[in-house]
Amino acid sequence: MDQILKKPIRAKKSRRNKSAPKAGIRQKKQRLILKAAEKVFSEFGFRGATTQMIADRAGIPKANLHYYFPTKLVLYRKIIEEIFSIWLEAAQSFDENSDPVEALSRYIDKKMEISRSHPFGSKIWANEVMHGAPIIQDYLETTLREWTDSRMVIIQRWIDDGLIDPIDPRHLLYMIWASTQHYADFVHQIKTLNGGKKLSDTQWDNAREDVKTIILNGIGATKRVAK
Amino acid sequence: MDQILKKPIRAKKSRRNKSAPKAGIRQKKQRLILKAAEKVFSEFGFRGATTQMIADRAGIPKANLHYYFPTKLVLYRKIIEEIFSIWLEAAQSFDENSDPVEALSRYIDKKMEISRSHPFGSKIWANEVMHGAPIIQDYLETTLREWTDSRMVIIQRWIDDGLIDPIDPRHLLYMIWASTQHYADFVHQIKTLNGGKKLSDTQWDNAREDVKTIILNGIGATKRVAK
DNA sequence: AAAAATCTTGACCAGTTGGTCAACACTGAT
DNA sequence: ATCAGTGTTGACCAACTGGTCAAGATTTTT
Numbered sequence: 001m002d003q004i005l006k007k008p009i010r011a012k013k014s015r016r017n018k019s020a021p022k023a024g025i026r027q028k029k030q031r032l033i034l035k036a037a038e039k040v041f042s043e044f045g046f047r048g049a050t051t052q053m054i055a056d057r058a059g060i061p062k063a064n065l066h067y068y069f070p071t072k073l074v075l076y077r078k079i080i081e082e083i084f085s086i087w088l089e090a091a092q093s094f095d096e097n098s099d100p101v102e103a104l105s106r107y108i109d110k111k112m113e114i115s116r117s118h119p120f121g122s123k124i125w126a127n128e129v130m131h132g133a134p135i136i137q138d139y140l141e142t143t144l145r146e147w148t149d150s151r152m153v154i155i156q157r158w159i160d161d162g163l164i165d166p167i168d169p170r171h172l173l174y175m176i177w178a179s180t181q182h183y184a185d186f187v188h189q190i191k192t193l194n195g196g197k198k199l200s201d202t203q204w205d206n207a208r209e210d211v212k213t214i215i216l217n218g219i220g221a222t223k224r225v226a227k
Numbered sequence: 228m229d230q231i232l233k234k235p236i237r238a239k240k241s242r243r244n245k246s247a248p249k250a251g252i253r254q255k256k257q258r259l260i261l262k263a264a265e266k267v268f269s270e271f272g273f274r275g276a277t278t279q280m281i282a283d284r285a286g287i288p289k290a291n292l293h294y295y296f297p298t299k300l301v302l303y304r305k306i307i308e309e310i311f312s313i314w315l316e317a318a319q320s321f322d323e324n325s326d327p328v329e330a331l332s333r334y335i336d337k338k339m340e341i342s343r344s345h346p347f348g349s350k351i352w353a354n355e356v357m358h359g360a361p362i363i364q365d366y367l368e369t370t371l372r373e374w375t376d377s378r379m380v381i382i383q384r385w386i387d388d389g390l391i392d393p394i395d396p397r398h399l400l401y402m403i404w405a406s407t408q409h410y411a412d413f414v415h416q417i418k419t420l421n422g423g424k425k426l427s428d429t430q431w432d433n434a435r436e437d438v439k440t441i442i443l444n445g446i447g448a449t450k451r452v453a454k
Numbered sequence: 455a456a457a458a459a460t461c462t463t464g465a466c467c468a469g470t471t472g473g474t475c476a477a478c479a480c481t482g483a484t
Numbered sequence: 485a486t487c488a489g490t491g492t493t494g495a496c497c498a499a500c501t502g503g504t505c506a507a508g509a510t511t512t513t514t
Contacts, residue, residue: 025491043358047275060495066473068491069265122365123357129416130350131270139483146244148420165444173418175406189356190401192367193375208397217392218445251463252511278502288463293503295461 005037030068033058034082037075041172042120045127046076073135080136083121084143090114093140094151100158100221105212108176112208115184122184148173158221171220179211229313255439257295260285269347273303273362300362307355307363310348311370317341318405321378325447327385333438335403339435342411345369375400385448392447399446406438 014033034059040049057064067076079220093106115122148170154170183190191198199207215223263419267276267349278299282289296302319331340351360367375397382396411418418425426434443449 029491032242044271045275045354045358048358048471051469062386062472063391063474063493063495065489067493070473072472076346109294125413126357127272127354130289130353130412131272131275132415135421137419138415144390144416145420167357167440168433170420171434172441174409174434175438177443178409178413179402182401185353185357185399187365188359189371192360192364193397200275206395207398210394211396211402213392214399214402214445215441217447218441218443220444249495256461277500279500290463290465290504291461296472297503299502 026117028067028119029060029064033060033065033068033075034079036078038120038124041076041079042123042127044130045123046072069128077135079121079124080139083125084136084139085120086114086118086121087125088113088143088147091147091151094154098217100155101216102164103154104176104216104221108180109208109211111180112183112204112211115180115182116204117183124218126181151152163221167219172215176215179215232247254316256287256291258284259270260287260295260302260305265306265351268303268306269350269354274356281450304362306348306351307366310345310352311363311366313341313345313348314352315370318378321381327382327390328443330342330381331403331443331448335407335439335442336435338403338407339410339431339438342407342409346411349408353408353412390448394441394446395399399442403442406442410434412423 037049037054040054040057043049044053049072051065052062053073055065058065065075069078078216090110091107093103093110097103097106128134128136129140151173152169155164155172158164159166159169187198194203262279264276266283267281267284268275271280273391276299278292279289281302282292283290293301296305317337318334320330320337324330324333344408355361356367378400379396381401382391386396387392414425421430
């Protein structure tokens with residue numbers, strides 16, 4: 001997940017690689033650039049974003065940005081990879097809980113949490129997929145597909161065991177993704193419809209609870225609702 | 228909804244406006260351009276799309292495109308307006324049915340249908356909102372807000388009448404939008420996860436039924452399920 | 455037929471963009 | 485102090501973009 005940066009710029013001839021301070025600067029600046037890029041990409045899309053904008057937001061000259069990330073594409077891909085790994089982590093709950101109510105509750109909780117804390121990432125992903133995933137198609141075909149397949153098996157088992165109603169696991173997953181990510185991708189619309197004010201803590205709580213309630217009730221999983 | 232084209236290019240001095248043939252060409256070509264633009268915008272976003280691409284796809288020179296649509300922005304807005312009006316029409320079911328199961332079933336059906344038949348439009352809308360609605364903010368604040376408010380009143384009445392469980396009407400609407408539009412906006416991802424093949428008629432039927440089932444069950448609306 | 459209106463288009467332009475590069479600055483080791 | 489490795493940056497460029505324009509083609513009206 002790190003091999004994209006081809007240039008092994010750092011530490012080549014220096015005999016002792018004890019030059020920690022430089023390495024620190026390097027990492028710190030890359031972080032800075034990535035954070036700026038995430039926001040700019042999410043706001044303007046890949047083509048809409050300019051390296052100049054990103055550099056400006058990071059408070060550095062454009063040339064300096066290109067010193068750390070040779071091309072706009074490398075920078076973009078780096079960001080997508082991070083988002084993706086965050087999403088995968090959120091799905092641990094499937095492995096840690098055998099009970100569907102527990103597992104799905106936690107998964108939805110986490111996904112909603114990510115929508116709130118990482119809205120930019122979610123938008124970039126959505127943007128990328130909406131445009132036909134020109135840059136991350138390989139991810140869809142490998143990692144995401146494998147992940148999805150394995151989760152569908154688990155859901156199917158719940159159905160076979162009579163723990164939830166018989167629905168196509170695929171559509172359940174899509175619905176969870178759609179409903180939770182909607183709060184990140186469409187945050188602007190939600191905000192506008194909320195009188196121009198972003199959702200309060202309470203409103204977020206309500207949203208999370210409503211999403212959970214509807215989905216869990218919707219698949220007949222609520223013999224005992226985890227509240 | 229038509230006042231955007233400021234240039235009243237047509238019929239100005241010609242005394243008799245019986246010049247039907249020209250007018251026909253005009254309309255036909257505008258349609259052609261709009262259709263091409265819809266696809267290109269949905270694929271590349273506003274900034275990513277170039278007027279050259281649109282002209283190419285429409286099979287005309289770029290200059291000709293600019294003869295009919297003075298700027299890229301005018302063309303874009305025109306498209307957004309069309310999409311929006313299609314979505315509003317889909318919501319008639321709220322007025323025509325007093326029963327929540329009936330009203331919501333039809334609404335979801337229609338929304339899913341639109342996702343299938345107008346995926347480009349949905350993507351453009353999503354793209355626009357995700358980027359902060361720079362061009363259609365007025366729509367969100369006026370038409371969409373009014374529409375949403377009026378529907379929320381209806382849903383709230385269902386709750387008061389004990390026809391559905393007490394959930395925040397807002398989140399029910401968001402969930403319906405998210406779940407149905409997901410099948411348009413993320414069609415590429417769905418296709419990839421479906422082995423690279425787009426959904427068959429049967430799969431679309433299943434998707435539609437599952438979405439309806441989960442949502443209607445989810446809000447406790449299914450004393451009698453409309454099947 | 456010929457004038458008037460409308461439509462078509464190749465050539466062009468000014469502004470912007472991603473990316474380069476050579477000169478310069480800093481840091482830490484010897 | 486010196487020097488190699490690393491980091492910084494203003495200036496630059498070739499490619500591309502939205503949009504213009506004037507000359508010409510086509511159709512309709514007189």
